[in-house]
Structures are given as structure tokens and as C-alpha cells.
Amino acid sequence: VLISAGGRPTLGRMSREIPGFHAVIPAGGAGTRLWPLSRAGHPKFLHDLTGSGRTLLQQTIDRLAPLTGPGGILVVTGDRHVSAVREQLPEIGAADILAEPSPRDSMAAIGLAAAVLVERHGDVVLGSFAADHVIDGTEAFEQTVREGVAAARAGYVVTIGIAATGPSTAFGYVRSGPSLGIAGGPGARLAAGFTEKPDAETAAAYLATGEYRWNAGMFIVRAEVLLDHLATQLPTLHAGLRTIAAAWDTPERDDVLSAVWPSLPKIAIDHAIAEPVAAAGGVAVVPGDFTWDDIGDFDSLATLLPAAPDGTLVLGQDALVLRVDAAGALVVPASGRLVAVVGVADLVVIDTPDALMVTTRAHAQQVKSVVDVLRAEGRDDLL
């Protein structure tokens, strides 16, 4: 404990490190419901969506670096994003950015990171945190991770259960069972099961029981535990990833990657590991009492931004937005043009150099349908 200039006790940089803890950051996902702000070539995680001056990816690293210490973070991303990721994260060594030749979903990404970690560092504890989530509450987040690491050391696959602020239908839920009585992880409980996005009635019923939390898709687990589960559930995927990892830091990497990677099955870690292992009693949930959002759509983005005095929500240069009677409207003036909005409460206007999206916050989920049409029409230039 160091004493800051203001005289209040504060945690020093070194004291926050969790020994043997590594962070894995899967940086993928197109964010199609945030089109045309988020694009396949410049997805959500590369954007500053909160007006903080840091992109979501940078904020994710800022949050985790104090816990891992230097060299403790691996970013897994697509080939096409490597240069942008390097540019945004000068503090991450080139070897710690793993480039996937093609998207193979979250199990391959996190499994690859786990296997590379084992090759490089042995059986460390890894925590996987998406590059495009927003978290507010550093201290609570760190406390949760510490409890999660304790439970992971005890052999569990640990998921973080976020305290729900309402019966959201946009998130999955995790149900907590009995306490596991883990030293250093007093909040850890057995995960009694997962549910995907429920309807509003079901979600409300969940919350009334007091047993359900939002499943934020963050996992903490020992690398060998994860790989063992993978070997059981998906032996081919496991073998492929082990082979690739063994070659990763050698001249054979590219040859092995091109031989093995394209054949790996596409599957999410939730289906590959979390659900079957939970059914067998191997998953723990630790409570996360911090604010969290995955900014799934423009309505969600609007709720995260501070409102101007007139009630509008502007991401970008405020001076570019001329508004009259537009409370609750989200405006993103990202082309440099003047954007005038008149009499359009709760509207969404996303102005980019080559495409414009106008919808309402209530229709935010339907933005995906535009991307579907563009894809069907072969408009890859706009995706």
C-alpha cells in the first residue's frame, strides 16, 4: 500500500499484480448491429465508443495490465486487424498478439491462447475478457478477478456473474448454486446452469429468485484445466490447437497454421466448455458487482453516453450536431459534416463518410437486417 499525494491510501502498481495470472483478449466480432460505425474491417473494439479518448480495446488492456503485470496479456485477433491492434497497443509486444488466419469462433481463439501460454509459461491461470465490453468500477472488477483466480486455482472453470440492473433480454443468464467455500474466493458458487437470452417475463422471474446473474462471457481458468476439458469435449480441436501452439514460436508456425487452422471447428466457448462442464459440476460463478455492458446495439450505446443539456447523446464532435427538439436522440457525426436533427426524439443518426444509418432506439436490433441485405447484395465495400 502506497500513500498518494492526496494522503489517502491507494494500491500501488506492483501490489495489484496477481502472480501467475495472464489475460487473454479475444478481439473479434463484427458488431453488425452497430453498422455503419462498426465495420468488418474496423470493428467495434477498435472504436472509442464512450468518448473517453481510449478505444474499447485500449480500455480493456488498461483494466487488465495492472493485474497481470508487464508481458501478461495475449491479444487474439484476425490477420486483417493485427496492424490496427499493434498501433493501438504499443505497450503489447508483437509476440503477444496472436493472429488468426480466419475466424474460428471463441473456442479456437481462447484455446489457442491457452495452448500458447502453456508452451511459454506452463500451467498459468488465464482470464478471458472480450475486447469490446464496457466496465465501470475498477476496484469491484479487480476484486472479482481475484476471487475468480482463487476458484480457478481450485480447478474450476470460472465465469463472472454480473449483478443485473434489470430483466434484460439482450444478455444470457447464469444461475448460482451453493457456495464453494474457496479460500480467497468467498463469493464463488457452483454454477447451476446457463440460459441464453430469455424473454422479458422469464428474465423477470429469474431475477425474482435472487439466484440469477448476467453471463458476461468472461472466463477464468487454469490453462491445463481448460485444455483438459477441451480434450474431453472436442479432441480434434484440442489436438489441432496443441500442434499449432507447439509450432507457434518456431519457423514452422505459418506452415502448421495453414495446414491445421482451416480444419478447426467453429464453436463458441459457451457451448464447447461452459455448458457441458457446468452440467458436470465443474463451473464456478463469482459475483461481479460492477457496471458492465457489451454495447450490443445503438440503444445500448446511447445509455452509456452522457446526455447533453438538451437531452441529446452525441458521440464525437458536439459542434457538428445542430439539434432542435431531439431529446434522447443518439447522433454520431463521424463524417465531419454538419448533422441537423429537428423534432426527432430517440432517433439514431450514424453519419460516416460512405454510409448513413437512420433508425430509432426502439428499432436498434433491426440494424443487423441492413447488414444482411448488404451482404446478400455483395456490397463488401460497405461491410
Place this chain on the structure above:
Amino acid sequence: VLISAGGRPTLGRMSREIPGFHAVIPAGGAGTRLWPLSRAGHPKFLHDLTGSGRTLLQQTIDRLAPLTGPGGILVVTGDRHVSAVREQLPEIGAADILAEPSPRDSMAAIGLAAAVLVERHGDVVLGSFAADHVIDGTEAFEQTVREGVAAARAGYVVTIGIAATGPSTAFGYVRSGPSLGIAGGPGARLAAGFTEKPDAETAAAYLATGEYRWNAGMFIVRAEVLLDHLATQLPTLHAGLRTIAAAWDTPERDDVLSAVWPSLPKIAIDHAIAEPVAAAGGVAVVPGDFTWDDIGDFDSLATLLPAAPDGTLVLGQDALVLRVDAAGALVVPASGRLVAVVGVADLVVIDTPDALMVTTRAHAQQVKSVVDVLRAEGRDDLL
């Protein structure tokens, strides 16, 4: 009467000419409620707002040229628009485009044209028709003009009363009195008075009497009659315009213009002539039973455009507009970018290279407030 190829009798070009009739086209007005489509530097009349392939100015000339014959049209416009007007109207001689050094409202513009016509042709009949109105119904329009010319020859200031299609609050009204029994102008009646834009209740009451029509701001009058009224009502303006007109086709034009023009009073022809002369029994109204609109705002523009099968109204390249659930929405994709609209019935989206306007058809009148703000902020680049 000629016989067309199809065998039906039709009016030949020469037979449609009205001897001694000249058209005056005041081409001015910023069209601020159509911003950012209409700009001070490229106003409404220079645009093709109906998707016909011809601008409003060109359509106005197309409508009148058969009635006046060659050399029978004068366009009065601002200095800054002369080159655009010439480009759009190659058939109009350079001498027939009168350039105003600065805007002095409609009385100065039409009065100047009348005085120049007298200098060049003597006491002809002139018809003044705004460059930015939309008219559908050539035959009815021509019939009305013929009746108006007959009434003008009898010494009246003639206004055209449009058959109202509903109790509009966007237009002024003219009340018809007793028939004037003019040969060649059987529909001409005494104009019993003008009212500016009424409220909806008043407008409905007007229409119930059967005596009221929309005042479209079109006037037909002998040039000397107009100038005599002007001499009575506004002797200084009359004298100034006569002086300028006498110098117009001489080397002194510029000197006289710069000496006299800036001092001319700004006044609309309605207030300067129509209202006081009507009170004295000198104004006639002829019925216009054609479709007419002044495209005052985006709601009005939307009603003039043909709807796509999904109910959207697109002015411009239809392929640029990707829409989902947007019936009644007006979209003008004028920047070349893709415009996606999702769940926005009756919205208005005007996409131009340097400014974007998003509003609703119900708020169309408020677009002017944006222009007011930009003017107050000195954003002349966007006006």
C-alpha cells in the same frame, strides 16, 4: 389546329402563342425550409425536385415558351445565379436574363421587368410566374393564362386563383366577387380581397363559402397598368425602376444600377400592388383548375413524389436508399453515399455532401430554424 399522327386534333406550336404576351420569371428565394437541398448559392428553382429530369426553372420555361413564342420570356434573378440560369436555359438570350445586383423583393424584380418590357416592346401584357412552383395540367394552365390576358387587356391586375384541394394553412387565399363579363375571359371575377395564410378553421370556413381560392402569386397585367399603379403607390420605386430600365440596354446600365438599385425599397408585389389595388376594385381573379404547389417544405415535396412499392419517397438514385419499414419517409440521397433507414415512417432524410438534415414530415416547417441558427453562427459556407 393541326392533326397529330394519332389522328386526334391537337394545338400546333404557333397556334398556342398569345400575341403581345410576355412572361416574366422572378427566379429568387432561398427556399430555406428545403435546406440543405436548397442553398442560397443553389436555390430551389435550380433543382429538379420532381424527378422529371428538368429543374423547376426549366419546367417553368417549358410551360410558358409555347404561349409567348421565341424571345417572349424575361428571367429576373440575382447576380450570383446568372451563370447557372444561363446554363440551364440555353434557349433564353443573354439580354433576356436580368441580373439584380442585390435582392429587393418581388415588386422591384417584376417592376424592373415591366419597365424594361415597355422600353423594348411598348405596352405589352406580362404574366409573372415564380420559377420554383410545380404545375400539372398544361391545357388548364394555358386556358387560365388566356383568360387572364383578356382581363389584363381590359385594364385589370389579374391574379390566378387555384382550385383548393383542401383547407391548406400553407397558402394565402383570394376571394372572388362578381363576374366581370370580359370577352375571352368568361371566368374572370372581381377580386374581393386577399388573406395571408389562415389557420385551419378559417381556411375550412373559406372553402365552405365556395368563394375562395388559393392565391398562387401569379399576376397577369399590362406593363403600363402595373407601372401606373406603382407610380401611385410607390412613386420613388417607380421612378427608380424607370430610370434603370431606360439605361438597361445602354452602356450606362451598370452606373445607373449601382447608383439607384441599392436605394429601392424592399416590398412584395402583394403588399405594393395587389392588396391596395384590389381594395380599389382594380384586381381580377381568373380560375386556375390545374394542380399547383409551391413546394414550400419537405412535407410538400414528399406529396409530389411518386411512392416506391414500399411507400418510401425517394428523390434521386433509388439504389442508394436501403430501407426497412419506412413508409411515407422522404429520402434524398444527394451525396452519393448509401442511406439506410430502418423503422422510420414519415421521416425526412436529406443527405448532401456537406450537411445532413434529419427531421419528420410533421416538423417540416421547423427546418427554417436550423437555417436561422446557421446564419446567426455565421456559417455562410453551409447556407
